[in-house]
Amino acid sequence: MKKEGQIRIPSGCAIAAVISRSGKLMSGERIIKAMEPMHDRSNGLGGGFAAYGIYPDYKDFYAFHIFFDCRDTRKKTEAFLKEHFEIVKGEIIPTRKIPEITDEPIIWRYFITPLKSVLAELQLDEKEFVARTVVKINSEISGAYVFSSGKNMGTFKAVGFPEDVGRFYKLDEYEAYSWTSHGRYPTNTPGWWGGAHPFTLLDYSVVHNGEISSYDANRRFIEMFGYKCNLQTDTEVITYILDYLVRRQGLTLGEAASVIAAPFWSTIQNKTDIYDKEKHKYLRTIFPSLLITGPFSIVLGFNGGLMALNDRLKLRSMVVGEKDDKVFIASEEAAIRKMEPYAENLWSPAGGEPVIIRVEEGKY
Amino acid sequence: MDVNYIYPEFEIIRNMDRCISCRLCEKQCANEAHLFDAERKIMISDETKCVNCQRCVSFCPTRALKIVKSDCTLKENANWQNDTIREIYKQANSGGVLLSSMGTPKPLPVYWDRILLNASQVTNPPIDPLREPMETKVFLGKKPDSINRDKTGKIICTLPPQIELSMPLMFSAMSYGSISYNAHESLARAASKLGILYNTGEGGLHEDFYKYGANTIVQVASGRFGVHEDYLSSGAAIEIKMGQGAKPGIGGHLPGAKIVGDVSKTRMIPEGSDAISPAPHHDIYSIEDLRQLVFSLKEATQYKKPVIVKVAAVHNIAAIASGIARSGADIIAIDGYRGGTGAAPTRIRDNVGIPIELALAAVDSRLREEGIRNNVSLVVGGSIRSAADVVKAIALGADSCYIATAALLALGCHLCRTCQSGKCNWGIATQRADLVKRLNPDIGAKRLFNLMTAWQHEIKEIMGGMGINSIEALRGNRLMLRGVGLTSKELEILGIAHAGE
Numbered sequence: 001m002k003k004e005g006q007i008r009i010p011s012g013c014a015i016a017a018v019i020s021r022s023g024k025l026m027s028g029e030r031i032i033k034a035m036e037p038m039h040d041r042s043n044g045l046g047g048g049f050a051a052y053g054i055y056p057d058y059k060d061f062y063a064f065h066i067f068f069d070c071r072d073t074r075k076k077t078e079a080f081l082k083e084h085f086e087i088v089k090g091e092i093i094p095t096r097k098i099p100e101i102t103d104e105p106i107i108w109r110y111f112i113t114p115l116k117s118v119l120a121e122l123q124l125d126e127k128e129f130v131a132r133t134v135v136k137i138n139s140e141i142s143g144a145y146v147f148s149s150g151k152n153m154g155t156f157k158a159v160g161f162p163e164d165v166g167r168f169y170k171l172d173e174y175e176a177y178s179w180t181s182h183g184r185y186p187t188n189t190p191g192w193w194g195g196a197h198p199f200t201l202l203d204y205s206v207v208h209n210g211e212i213s214s215y216d217a218n219r220r221f222i223e224m225f226g227y228k229c230n231l232q233t234d235t236e237v238i239t240y241i242l243d244y245l246v247r248r249q250g251l252t253l254g255e256a257a258s259v260i261a262a263p264f265w266s267t268i269q270n271k272t273d274i275y276d277k278e279k280h281k282y283l284r285t286i287f288p289s290l291l292i293t294g295p296f297s298i299v300l301g302f303n304g305g306l307m308a309l310n311d312r313l314k315l316r317s318m319v320v321g322e323k324d325d326k327v328f329i330a331s332e333e334a335a336i337r338k339m340e341p342y343a344e345n346l347w348s349p350a351g352g353e354p355v356i357i358r359v360e361e362g363k364y
Numbered sequence: 365m366d367v368n369y370i371y372p373e374f375e376i377i378r379n380m381d382r383c384i385s386c387r388l389c390e391k392q393c394a395n396e397a398h399l400f401d402a403e404r405k406i407m408i409s410d411e412t413k414c415v416n417c418q419r420c421v422s423f424c425p426t427r428a429l430k431i432v433k434s435d436c437t438l439k440e441n442a443n444w445q446n447d448t449i450r451e452i453y454k455q456a457n458s459g460g461v462l463l464s465s466m467g468t469p470k471p472l473p474v475y476w477d478r479i480l481l482n483a484s485q486v487t488n489p490p491i492d493p494l495r496e497p498m499e500t501k502v503f504l505g506k507k508p509d510s511i512n513r514d515k516t517g518k519i520i521c522t523l524p525p526q527i528e529l530s531m532p533l534m535f536s537a538m539s540y541g542s543i544s545y546n547a548h549e550s551l552a553r554a555a556s557k558l559g560i561l562y563n564t565g566e567g568g569l570h571e572d573f574y575k576y577g578a579n580t581i582v583q584v585a586s587g588r589f590g591v592h593e594d595y596l597s598s599g600a601a602i603e604i605k606m607g608q609g610a611k612p613g614i615g616g617h618l619p620g621a622k623i624v625g626d627v628s629k630t631r632m633i634p635e636g637s638d639a640i641s642p643a644p645h646h647d648i649y650s651i652e653d654l655r656q657l658v659f660s661l662k663e664a665t666q667y668k669k670p671v672i673v674k675v676a677a678v679h680n681i682a683a684i685a686s687g688i689a690r691s692g693a694d695i696i697a698i699d700g701y702r703g704g705t706g707a708a709p710t711r712i713r714d715n716v717g718i719p720i721e722l723a724l725a726a727v728d729s730r731l732r733e734e735g736i737r738n739n740v741s742l743v744v745g746g747s748i749r750s751a752a753d754v755v756k757a758i759a760l761g762a763d764s765c766y767i768a769t770a771a772l773l774a775l776g777c778h779l780c781r782t783c784q785s786g787k788c789n790w791g792i793a794t795q796r797a798d799l800v801k802r803l804n805p806d807i808g809a810k811r812l813f814n815l816m817t818a819w820q821h822e823i824k825e826i827m828g829g830m831g832i833n834s835i836e837a838l839r840g841n842r843l844m845l846r847g848v849g850l851t852s853k854e855l856e857i858l859g860i861a862h863a864g865e
Contacts, residue, residue, distance in 0.1 A: 220732055285503045285526065
C-alpha cells in the first residue's frame with residue numbers, strides 16, 4: 001500500500017483554535033478539550049496542534065521539530081544542519097507513553113539560526129533560506145521530516161485522535177497565547193505522522209477541514225516557485241500558497257484571502273469602491289491558479305495572530321465566538337462551548353470572508 | 365476510359381418513385397453532379413463530380429436522394445489500400461503534389477478519447493451549476509511576477525495587455541479568401557455576442573468588419589497580406605502565424621481565381637494574382653528574429669495589444685515554446701497535427717507534426733519546470749471537437765482552445781474536404797457570389813452562438829461534477845484526468861495517471 005506522499009489522500013476533519021488578543025498565555029488543556037465533542041469528525045488517523053509563544057527563552061531561534069525514521073537519519077540531518085546553522089540546542093521532544101499512540105518515530109527539536117556567512121554567500125534573506133532548507137530536508141533526506149520551523153512556536157502532530165495526541169505531547173505543560181488544533185478523517189491512508197495537521201512553513205501553520213478540488217492546479221503552480229508538495233495533501237499546498245502570497249509577494253492577509261477564496265466576477269463587477277474593484281480584478285487576473293475551490297475551512301496561525309477562512313461557497317461549517325480578550329474558532333459551536341461555556345457573539349463567517357485576529361502589538 | 369479510371373467514390377442514389385424532377389438538386393450542386401435529361405424528363409447524375417457534401421440530400425424536398433459509399437472496389441489489400449492506389453493513379457496522371465482540405469482523416473490516435481474525467485463523490489460535494497455560480501471567464505496574456513504598491517501602500521493595478529474571454533474558446537484563424545464574406549461576418553458577429561474572439565487569418569480584415577475589432581485577432585503571417593497600421597490597431601490582439609498544424613513547415617497558396625473583388629482589396633494584392641505565403645517569414649530565420657517582430661508589432665501598437673505566436677505542434681515543441689515564452693510574446697497558440705486547412709499538400713497534412721494533446725502536455729510541463737508558465741498563456745487547437753475536449757485541454761494545462769472545424773460545421777460544413785475546389789455548396793469555402801449568399805450571416809451567427817453556449821453549459825456541468833466552480837481551478841489540474849489504454853510512456857508525457865490508479 002502506498003503511503004502518503006506517494007499518493008494523494010482526501011480527508012475530512014475537525015478544527016478548533018483559541019487566541020488571546022492581549023497575549024495571555026494558556027495551557028494546552030483547553031484546546032485539547034475542544035476536540036473532545038468533535039471526536040466523530042476524526043477517525044484516529046491524525047491529530048495535531050500548533051502553539052504560539054511557547055519558546056520565549058529561544059524566541060530568536062527557529063525551532064525545528066523533526067521526525068526521523070532512525071538514528072542514522074538523525075545523524076545525517078544534524079550533520080546537514082550543522083553546515084548551515086548554529087544549533088543552540090537539540091533535544092528529544094518530551095512525550096508521554098500512552099496506549100492510544102504507538103509506533104512513534106524519533107521526534108526531536110532544534111533551536112537554530114542560519115550562519116551569517118552562509119546567507120551572505122547565497123545572497124538570500126534569512127526566512128527564504130530557512131524555508132528552502134525545510135523543503136530540501138523534506139524532499140532530499142529520506143526518513144527525515146521537518147514538521148515545524150517557526151520562531152517561538154511549534155506544532156505537535158501524530159497518528160491518533162487529537163485528544164490523545166495532545167496528551168502524548170504533554171501539551172498541558174506548554175503555555176501559548178494562541179492554539180490551533182486538528183482532528184483528521186482521511187479516507188484512505190495507512191496513517192503517517194507527517195500527514196497529520198497542522199502543516200507549517202516558518203511560523204505559518206495551517207489546519208484545514210475539507211478537500212479541495214483545485215489541488216493539482218494549485219500544486220503545479222506553486223511548485224514553480226521552489227515549493228515541493230511532498231505529501232500531496234491539500235493543507236500542505238494551502239500553507240505554501242499563503243507563504244508565497246504573504247511572505248514573498250507581500251500581500252496582506254485580507255488580500256491573500258481574496259486570492260484563494262476570490263469573490264465571484266459578478267461580485268467584483270458590482271463593487272462600488274473603484275480601487276477595491278480594480279484590486280480584486282487585478283488579483284484574480286494575476287493569480288488565477290491560486291484560487292482554491294472545493295470545500296475548506298482553514299485556520300492560519302502566525303506569530304501574533306490567526307486568520308480563519310472558508311471557501312467562497314461555504315461548503316464547510318465554521319463558527320467564531322468571543323469572550324473577553326479571547327476569540328474562539330471551531331468547526332462546531334460545541335467545541336467553542338467546551339473551551340468557553342459563556343462564549344459570546346457567535347457567528348458563522350460568510351464564504352470567502354476572512355476573520356483576522358491579531359494580538360496587541362508588544363504583547364507577544 | 366483509361367488506366368487511370370477508377371469508379372467514383374460515391375454513388376448518388378435517387379429514388380425515382382420520389383423524385384419529382386424539380387431540379388432543385390441541379391441548382392444546388394456547384395459541382396454539376398445532377399443533370400436534367402430533357403428528352404426523358406428525368407434527373408440523372410454524374411457521380412464523378414460528387415464530393416459528398418450532402419447539399420442536395422439536405423435540400424431534396426421529397427427525400428429522394430442519398431449519397432452512399434460505392435461498393436465497387438479494387439481487390440482488398442491491407443497494405444495497398446484503395447486510397448493509396450487512387451492517389452498513385454492521380455499522381456501518375458498529373459505529376460503533381462496531392463492536395464487535401466480540412467484535418468487529416470487518418471486513423472492516428474486521438475488522445476482526448478483515451479482520457480477520462482473525474483467527478484466528486486462523498487468526500488467533496490459536486491456543485492450544481494443551476495444553483496451555484498459557475499465561472500468560465502479567462503484572461504489571456506502575460507502575468508506580472510510581483511506586486512507593486514504606490515507610496516500609500518495601494519496595489520498598482522496595471523497589467524500587461526490581456527484578452528478577456530467569457531469562456532475558454534476562440535474561433536481560430538480562417539482567412540477572408542479561404543472562406544467567404546458571409547462566413548467571416550457570422551464568426552465576427554457570434555464572437556462579439558459571445559464575448560470571445562475570432563481570427564482574421566492571413567487575409568486582412570474587410571473594412572465592414574472593423575466594427576467587431578474588440579472581438580478580433582488580426583493575423584500577421586509570412587505573406588503579410590492585408591497588414592497595415594490601422595489593421596494592427598483594429599483588433600484585440602495580434603497573432604504572428606509561424607505555422608499551422610495541418611501543414612507545418614509549409615506556406616500557403618490562395619489561387620488567383622479566388623483573389624477577386626474585395627478579397628483582392630483586403631489582401632492588398634492585384635486581382636487574379638496568386639497569394640503565396642512563403643514557408644518561413646523571410647525576416648524570421650531564428651528565435652531572436654521572432655523577438656524583433658514581436659516588439660515591432662508592439663511598437664506599432666503602443667504596447668496595447670497582446671501578441672500571440674502561433675506554431676504547429678512539431679517534435680521539439682516544448683523547447684520551441686520555451687523560446688517563444690522568452691521572446692516577449694504574450695500568448696502561444698499551438699496547432700496540433702489533426703488541425704484543419706483550406707488546402708494543404710496531402711503528404712504533409714497526413715504525416716507531419718504531433719498530436720495536440722502530447723504537445724500541450726509537454727509544453728505546459730516544460731514551461732512550469734522552467735518557472736516561466738506565467739510569462740505566457742497557452743491556446744491550443746487542432747481538432748477540439750466538443751466541450752469534453754475543451755475540459756480535457758484545460759485540465760492538461762491550456763488557458764483556452766481554438767476551434768475552427770467545429771465552427772464551420774455549425775455553419776453547415778459537411779466535412780466533404782474539398783475546400784480547395786472553391787465550389788463550396790454551403791457558401792463557406794468559396795468566393796462565388798451565388799454560393800456565398802447561401803450562407804445567411806444572421807443564421808450563421810445564431811448557430812455559432814448556440815454551439816458555443818451549449819458547450820459552455822456542458823463545461824459548467826462537467827466542472828460542477830468535479831466540485832470546481834471556476835475554470836481557473838481546472839487549468840493544469842491533471843489529477844482530474846485519467847488515461848485508459850495508454851502506455852506508461854504516453855501517460856508520462858501527458859502527466860496523468862492511468863484509470864484505477
